[in-house]
Amino acid sequence: MTGWMVWPAALGDKADLVRLEQQSFGDRSWGEKSLEGSFVTPGVTVLFGGKIKEAPLGFAIWRNISSEAELLSIGVLPHARNEALGAALLGAVIAEATQLGAQKLFLEVDAGNKAACALYRKRGFEEIGGRRAYYRDGSDALTMAVKL
Numbered sequence: 001m002t003g004w005m006v007w008p009a010a011l012g013d014k015a016d017l018v019r020l021e022q023q024s025f026g027d028r029s030w031g032e033k034s035l036e037g038s039f040v041t042p043g044v045t046v047l048f049g050g051k052i053k054e055a056p057l058g059f060a061i062w063r064n065i066s067s068e069a070e071l072l073s074i075g076v077l078p079h080a081r082n083e084a085l086g087a088a089l090l091g092a093v094i095a096e097a098t099q100l101g102a103q104k105l106f107l108e109v110d111a112g113n114k115a116a117c118a119l120y121r122k123r124g125f126e127e128i129g130g131r132r133a134y135y136r137d138g139s140d141a142l143t144m145a146v147k148l
């Protein structure tokens, strides 16, 4: 579907972020403490996406570091996937980072995560490196970047 809304989330939305992230990532969840840090760390922004503000269906967390930006996490609830909400959230991060003067957006992704890799490649991300056995379960990470 098109016409997704994306809006900034604040500390008062912590419970929603914890739920969205846990349901998106399962045993790879960051956990409540790290997620709470996303709301109070300078340069870090949390975005929610969905049809109505009362019921967010996805989120993105990104960091702006002067001329560079980093996508720290992105997730969509399983039942809302494949309807371009991930693309809408990523598009919003790219737009905000560009507006703040970032020239490149970086991210790290599990090399075997087909859905995420497809989403990133479609938005112009290219592989710039990798880390073997980066994740707890032994899978490799790819580092990707797009010029803004």
Ligand SMILES: CC(C)(COP(=O)(O)OP(=O)(O)OC[C@H]1O[C@@H](n2cnc3c(N)ncnc32)[C@H](O)[C@@H]1OP(=O)(O)O)[C@@H](O)C(=O)NCCC(=O)NCCS
Residues within 6 Å of the ligand: 024, 025, 073, 074, 075, 076, 077, 080, 081, 082, 083, 084, 085, 086, 087, 088, 108, 109, 110, 113, 114, 115, 116, 118, 119, 122
């Ligand atoms: C990655 C994720 C955020 C994508 O969200 P989404 O809303 O389903 O993404 P979109 O619908 O915008 O899909 C983007 C593209 O990826 C493709 N895609 C989606 N699932 C796919 C799959 N399983 N295999 C291959 N491509 C896939 C879609 O086809 C789409 O391309 P298209 O428009 O050409 O069809 C979602 O799958 C998710 O939350 N996964 C679990 C958490 C996660 O892995 N996050 C990323 C960590 S780096």
